[in-house]
Amino acid sequence: MKKILSIAMALSTLLTVAQSDEEVLKTIYTQSLTNGKSYDWLNHLSNQIGSRLSGSLGAEKAVAYTKEELETLGLDKVWLQPVMVPRWVRGAKEYAFIESERGKTSTVNICALGGSVATPSLGLKAPIVEVKNFQELEALGTENIEGKIVFFNRPMQADLIITFEAYGGCVNQRYSGAVEAAKYGAVGVIVRSMNLRQDDLPHTGSMTYGDLPVEKRIPSAAISTNDANLLSTMLTLKKDIKFYFKQNCKQLKDVLSYNVIGQITGSEFPDEYMIVGGHLDSWDLGDGSHDDGAGVVQSMDVLRLLKESGIKPKRSIRVVLFMNEENGLRGGKKYAEEAIKKNENHIFALESDAGGFTPRGFSFDCSDAAFDQVLSWESLFKPYLIHYFEKGGSGADVGPLKSETNVLAGLRPDSQRYFDHHHASNDTFDAINKRELELGAATMTSLVYLFDKYGVNPINASKEIKK
C-alpha cells in the first residue's frame, strides 16, 4: 500500500512537472499570438456591424453575432439574458458656432452628450461663461449664470501617469455639469472633451439630469479640445461673446436587449462561478473597437484559449458580454440580480474595459489574503512583461457582483493612447494592434487559469490541497 502510494505520489509529481504553471502560461500566450481569434472577431464587430449603442440595430446585430460565434466554440452552454435598456438617439449631426460679434462666427466641433435633451429646433444662442469646476459655478451664482450657457473647461491633468486618473478628475463636468448649471438658471452646457490630445474631435459620454423635472433639463454637449482652447481664448479677449448650438437628440422608451453568456461547466466545483467579460454596447460616434469591442473579443477568446490549451476548468467559467455599460449599466446590474436570485456563488469576476492596448497587469478589488495570492504569481507573468498588480477598482459591469470574499479584477492595458479615442469618432479598428489585443486575451486567460486551479484565496487553496 505504501509503495502504491509513493508511486502515485511520484506520478502526480511527474504530471505536475509535465504541466507546470510556467508551461501552461507559455501555451496560452503562444496560442493567442499564433492562433488567436480575438482580432478576427473584432474586425467583424467593428467593420461589419459598427457602433452598438444600447437599443440600436448595431447592438442587436452584435448580440446575434457573438452568440452565434460562442456557439461554434463547443462550450457547455450559450444563452441570452434579457434586460430592458434605455434608448437614446443622437439624431442629425450637431452644429455649433462662436459668435464674437453680430455676423462674425467661428464654427466649432461639438457632439451631444449621451442622455442630453435637444436644443430648440432652431438651436440655442446665448452668452457663454467659462468655469473650471462646480466651486467657480457656485461663486458666480444665479446673477451671473441665469440665461447663459455654461462652459466647463477643466482639462485632463497631463502629469498623471495613469490617464484614467486624469479622466476621474474631470468627468464630473460631463456627468453632472448640466444638473449643476441648471441650479443657477443656465440654459445649456458645453463641456471640454475628456481628451489629453489637442485635436478636433468631440468626445461623447453619459450625463445625468438627476431628479430634475423634464421642463428644467438643459441641453449639454461636448466640444473638441482645440475648440475649447479657441473658445477660452476668445472669452479672455472679449467677455460678451455668444455661443450657438443645435442638436436634436432624444431619449426614447426602453427596449428589450440581452447580455450574451457562454459557459464551460466546472469539472470539480461546478457551483463556483468565475466570469470574464466586457461590454457589447458602445457609443455611436466610432465603431467601439477599444471601448469595448476589445474587451468583448478578448473575453470570448479566454474560453476558447482555455480549450485550445487543453485546460479543463475545475470551476464553471463564464464569458459575459454585458449590454448597456455606457448609458445605464443595466446589463451588469441584471446579471448580478439574477446571480443573487439563483444563489450562484461568484468567486471571481474579471472585466476588460480599458482598451485593447498592450496589457500591463490588473487592478484587484479583493481581500488582502486573495491579493497576496495574486502577488505570489507575479513571477509567472514576468516573461510576458506583465508587472502591474495593484489593489483598486475592477470594472463597472462586474462591480455589482462584489462580495466580502470574492475577487473582482480589471485588466489594465497601457493607458497612454486610450483617451485619444475614448467615445470619439476615431475609436475604430485601425487603432487596434493585433498583437496587443492578443497579449491582453492571453493575460486574462492566464489569470483565470490560476484562480481556477488554486481557488480564490489561500484558505480555499489549502482546503483543496488537504482533501
Add this chain to the structure above:
Amino acid sequence: MKKILSIAMALSTLLTVAQSDEEVLKTIYTQSLTNGKSYDWLNHLSNQIGSRLSGSLGAEKAVAYTKEELETLGLDKVWLQPVMVPRWVRGAKEYAFIESERGKTSTVNICALGGSVATPSLGLKAPIVEVKNFQELEALGTENIEGKIVFFNRPMQADLIITFEAYGGCVNQRYSGAVEAAKYGAVGVIVRSMNLRQDDLPHTGSMTYGDLPVEKRIPSAAISTNDANLLSTMLTLKKDIKFYFKQNCKQLKDVLSYNVIGQITGSEFPDEYMIVGGHLDSWDLGDGSHDDGAGVVQSMDVLRLLKESGIKPKRSIRVVLFMNEENGLRGGKKYAEEAIKKNENHIFALESDAGGFTPRGFSFDCSDAAFDQVLSWESLFKPYLIHYFEKGGSGADVGPLKSETNVLAGLRPDSQRYFDHHHASNDTFDAINKRELELGAATMTSLVYLFDKYGVNPINASKEIKK
C-alpha cells in the same frame, strides 16, 4: 568643531530631504509631460524635413536644424563632428510581378534593400525558388539555384513577446541573403519584409555583399508580407513560376556629414562624460519618426529637462545625434574613435533607438556591480510604470564606446507596434503619441540624473562619499 560638523551633517540631510530622488523624478516627469519639447521637435524633423538617409539633403537639413535648436538651449557647447558617410540612392520606384504563365501576372509590392545594386535597366526575370534559411539554400545547392531568384521567406516568430527577438531571428535573410545566394549562382534575391503584421508595405534595411567582387553582386529587394504569402502559395501550386523585378538604386561616393553634439559641462567631474543619443539618419521610405527621430528628440530633451528641472550635473553630459546608423554606423564609430583619441573617459552612454512608444525600462551592458546599483533604483521608477531592467544590449551607435568599467544602456519602449513601421513608408509622425514620446524622454533623463548623482558603480559612489 564637532558641533559644526553635526550642524553641517544635519543641514546636508535637510537638503537631501528637500530634494529627494523621488521628488526630482517627479519634477522631471512633470516637466516632460507638461512642458516637453520632444514632440514639437519631432514634428519639424518629420513633417518639415522628412526622411534623412545618410548623404541626402534631408540628412543635411536635420544636422543644421538640430544644431540650431541645441544652440537655443543654453548648453555649454554645441558642435558638429565631421564624418564621411556612404551615400546610396534608391532611384525610381521599384516594380515587380509574379508570372504564373506567359502573360498572366500579379503585381507585388517590393523595395530595394539599402546597399543593393540595380537590376539590368529593363529589369530581371527568372524562375524563383523559396527557402526558409541558409541550410535549405545549401541543401538545394548550385544545381537548383543557378540562374534563379532566391526567395527568403522565414517569417518573424509571433510568439516571442519582445519583437526585437523575432527580428533578430530573421534579419540575416535580409542582411546576408544576397551574398549567400550568390554562392550558388542566384541572379537575384527577394526577402520577406521584417514585419509581424500582414500588410502591403515592403520594409527596407541594410544588406551586405561582404567581399563579393562587384561583378558578382546580385540585386536584392524586400517584398511585403501579404505578397510574400501570395508568392509562397503560388509556388506551392506551381513550381515553375517566374518573378520579375526592376530597381535602379545606386551606391555613390562617400560624402561628408556630421554627428551633432551638445554638452553641459560637469560642475565636479567635468572629465567624466555621460552621453545620451539617437541617430539622425533614417531610411528613405517614411519620415523616420520612430526610427529614430524619436530617439533624437528625446535625447535633445534630456539636456533641456535637466536644466528645466534645476539639475546641475556634476559630470559632463552630452547629447550625441549620430549620423549613419542605418547603413554604415560611421557616426557611432567616429564618435568612439575621437573619444579614444582625446582620452575622454566615457562612464555612461544611453541610446534611444527602439521607437517612441511607451517606455518600459532599459537594457544594460555593464558589470554586475553597476547593474545591482541600477536595481536599487527600481522603486524610484515604479510610479511611472517603468519596470524593465535587464542585462543585454544597448544601442548600435553607443556600442563602440564599450569598456570594462562603463555602463552602456538602451531605452526599451513597448515593442509590439515597432516592426509595423520599421523601415517602411508608414514610419511617420501620425504613428507617434505625444505622451509616450515624453514619457520616454523623462525616463531617460531620470536615469541620467541618477548616474550623474551617484556615479557609475558602487565603487565610484563610495569613493565620492569618502572624499
